[in-house]
Amino acid sequence: MVLYDDSATLAGSCSGSGSSSSFSSKPPPMQQQQQQDIDDLLAGAGYKVRSSELRKVAHRLERLETAMVNSPADFSQLASDTIHYNPSDLASWVDSLLSEFAEPPTYPSEFIMDPVTNQTVANDVWTTTNPNMPQVHQNISYEQQSLNNQLTVVTAMEEDSGIRLVHMLMTCAECVQRGDFSLATSFLKDMQGLLTRVNTVCGIGKVAGHFIDALSRRIFQGIGGGSINGGSAFENEILYHHFYEACPYLKFAHFTANQAILEAFDGHDCVHVVDFNLMHGLQWPALIQALALRPGGPPLLRLTGIGPPSPDGRDSLREIGLRLAELARSVNVRFAFRGVAASRLEDVKPWMLQVNPKESVAVNSIMQLHRLLGSDSNLNSPIENGS
Amino acid sequence: MARSNEVNLNECKMVVPLNTWVLISNFKLAYKLLRRPDGTFNRHLAEFLDRKVPANANPVDGVFSFDVLVDRGTSLLCRIYRPATAEEPQPNVAELEKPVTAEVVPVIIFFHGGSFAHSSANSAIYDTLCQRLVGLCKAVVVSVNYRRAPENRYPCAYDDGWTALKWVNSRPWLQSQKDSKVHIYLAGDSSGGNIAHHVALRAIDSGIDVLGNILLNPMFGGQERTESEQRLDGKYFVTLRDRDWYWRAYLPEGEDRDHHACNPFGPNGRSLEGIKFPKSLVVVAGFDLIQDWQLAYVDGLKKAGQEVKLLYMEQATIGFYLLPNNNHFHTVMDEISKFVVSLITVILMLVLFGSLYPFGMWLDQDVFWSAFSCMDSGVIVHEAHVPVRAF
DSSP states (O other): OEEEOOOOOOTSSSSOOOOEEEEEEEEOOOOOOHHTTBOOOHHHHTTTBBBGGGHHHHHHHHHHHHHHHHHHHHHHHHHHEEEEEOOOOOHHHHHHHTTSSSOOOOOOEEEEEEETTTEEEEEOOBBOOOOOOOOOOOOHHHHHHHHHHHHHHHHHHHHHHHHHHHHHHHHHHHHHTTTTTHHHHHHHHHHHHHHHHOOOOHHEEEHHHHHHHHHHHHHHHHHOOSSSSSSSSHHHHHEEEEEEEEHHHHHHHHHHHHHHHHHHHTTTTTEEEESOOOOOOTHHHHHHHHTHHHHHHOOOEEEEEEOOOOOEEEEEEEHHHHHHHHHHHHTTTEEEEEEEESSSSGGGGGGGGGTTTSSSEEOSSSSSSGGSSOTTTTTTOHHTTTO | OOOOOOOOOHHTTSSBBBBHHHHOOOOOOOOHBBBOOOSEEEEEEEHSSBOOOOOOOOTTTEEEEEEEEETTTTEEEEEEEEEOSSSSSSOGGGTTTTOOOOOOEEEEEOOSSSSSSSOOOOOOOHHHHHHHHHHHHOOEEEEOOOOOOOSSSSSSHHHHHHHHHHHHHOOOOGOOOTTTTOOEEEEEEEEHHHHHHHHHHGGGTTOEEEEEEEEOOOOEEEEEOOOHHHHTTTTSSHHHHOOOOOHHHSSSOOOOTTTTTTTTTTTTOOOTTTOOEEEEEEEETTOOHHHHHHHHHHHHHHHHHHOOOEEEEEOOTEEEEEEEOSSSHHHHHHHHHHHSSHHHOOOOHHHHHTTTTGGTTTOOOHHHHHHHHHHHHHOOOTTTTOOOOOE
């Protein structure tokens, strides 16, 4: 089965956008008028049907149902092997299904002869407050063909814009890394232009939109020297938890590191982990629990957590240490925690870590060492200084 | 009994507006494409065809929404809808779970319909309905994205409902200021109504208080073929064959429709006599072929001494509550908002009526219920327990 939807989309995760709304240039006047004619109640249900076409769509639905009942063999074929166009565009979806039937079925006529006046009248008994709208008979195949063309054009342009956005994002990020902020800024402008040509509700457009925001924050922070952490500590903690839940990357890094630590500590009774950036300590509950279940019993575990000093007078390192200690107590692992507050990693000297000669030490560094590489060519990088 | 291949399109055309007819017929046909004769379901196509909308933390018409992962093991998501306060036009992420501030805030746990197999919490039709409920009842609405059949049979949907209930009950930010408790209502349409009943059952001995159940065209059934099923088969969008398909997809394999999930007051049901079950508001559509089972449900509750109010909407078909283009819609929305009243008002009413007790007027529970609704608006809609109407 081939599925075909005119918005760049994760399957089924967002409503299809109407073909007319994806054009970045001004739509021709006819299209604007058509957009205003959309039945707004059906739009709330995710379907774009023009009020003037409601009756026609209803008749086609009737024909489809009759066809389905009269030729069940064709119908099961329909269910498993057909091209489905944008379901939001109900009229064309129904038409495309109708066109799949091999023989034109007998269907209730849209017009019947009124025996009294001998005139053709619309065959329509729906309860409606509107007076009968004039029926417009259209050639189905012509309509469908022009719709096909419309859908094809939109997708090609959106796809193209999406690909260009990705390339531009990579290039812009490289400029930021090099410190070439003026070139990066011009890329930003181009990308914002491209964004208007893709669907930003979902798919590549949505992801690109967020990355463009993040890059612009990075660029203007670099130039102006402002703080990159704009939000409150509380807000950042919530965001961090959401990120940890939603993305596998950090969890996986923690998992692999813990695995390596467990293997290295095998057979040792006094172990010491030094964490170069404690953050919220999300890596350690899993290690503590794994040590608790280790054959032969858990070792004495010391954890030294390095982190920036808390801005608002709270001792966040100590709070995290207390939580981890509580967890360790609940699984009977002897545990001791030390917090080392330092605004830069290079300020931490080995004597501050108080390593005991008899214990085994593991140094855990998740995405910290790259910050020690020099970003300003004037200063020597801390790594070069050998600290 | 209608012949299974008879196409009866004329009668339903006469009782619904055109756009409603288009919407429900579209569902009918699309759903038929998805149900395979061998009992399997074309989930891939179903998800493609279902019109979904993202949550929106920016308030629209005074309501904003966000999704939360309630249970990681089953990937259970819920969409939370909250009324926007005037001061903050754009809640940031730290404020999504800000504590509710009013004295009493009803929290409505909503289970969407779809005969246990279709739709999701983020389906456009249900997103719209939940947003309406927020404004209507000044409530927080929690829409549960329960696992669906046939991939997940009984009791998965009930388990997910129960998990969501426990989660809601344990959120400090949902507690009403008055008594630091979460004021919980269960609501649902079609299969969601069935789920609401069974989750309320599970809550009975748990210590979690459910203040009320709202069941819109709840999905019940049984082995027997009732009069309404035979009379209305195929006439108003729904056939007995499709009802049977969905029960076979949801119930454990080998079970028949007298299983207690399908037929709670049938031969395998649990007696509710003497049990503290929440008061119920049950809405039945006059053109719904399973109405005999829904009316039997109401009867079963009454016989067990439980508080229940029936709204029988004679000219309504299934799905009438999806579009606000008919009188049944507005009547029902009105009754729902009155049902979800603040506890304070209920207590005041009880005190008021209690003081009239010596006159011996309030011994009959049915009379109490109708007097209650007379007091607030004077609108009474086809109440079954008022003696004039016989069922």
